[in-house]
Amino acid sequence: MAIVFKELVKASVTAVDSEDVIRQVGKMLYDNGFVKDTYVDAVAKREKEYPTGLQLKGIAVAMPHTDSSHVHKPAICVAKLDKPVVFAHMGDPDTLVEAEIIFMMAIQNPDEQIDNLRSVLKVFTSEEAVNAFRNAKDDRELYEVADQYLNEQ
């Protein structure tokens, strides 16, 4: 199924900290009707408790998300940050990473969206795929890359 949509992809986001990232990117999900008005606060709160930064090979990303109860329709918002923003690492809040790409997830039923989640993992673990996201210059290019790697073809 499709999980990435044109209106949820942004190649240039300027943010001061992780909460600012979550509020800006989460607003895209909310404005387009994918999540409830409780989603952004829930993600911000969860990020403090259970951070989602991930240090991959050569680049750090973050995948903020929260319970399915805040989600209307499943989607993944993909945003590239103009300047890296510090996120704490998943599973190890004392380790800080400088995230460059945000994959903000609105997942409703992990079992139904498992193929999409697998695709996300494939991107995280492939240098070639991550670099394709990193090298996308504008919203259109970033959408093409996200569509290729994350939507079921």
Added chain:
Amino acid sequence: MKKVKILCVCGSGTVSSAMVAAKLREQLKEEGFDADTVETSPNGIETEIAGTHYDLIACVSPVHADYGIPKVNAVGMLTGLGEEKVVEDCVAILKTV
């Protein structure tokens, strides 16, 4: 194949744990294990283990308490860094059950 039961733990009990569970099942199959996985959040562990036997807890959120079940840090499954180590750690534990 040897049947094993694994509790996958992440902050929300859904997204990251489902990702880890899917990958663990695949990779452990290659090692000769038929893994049944259940996803939960750190707060849900006690309820989950109360009525069910688990051989292993795979966590991507810190789990500090000792539940008497071996734990493996599975963050490497998400980043791809140290993925083999996660599988090795799991296999080492699962071989003994």
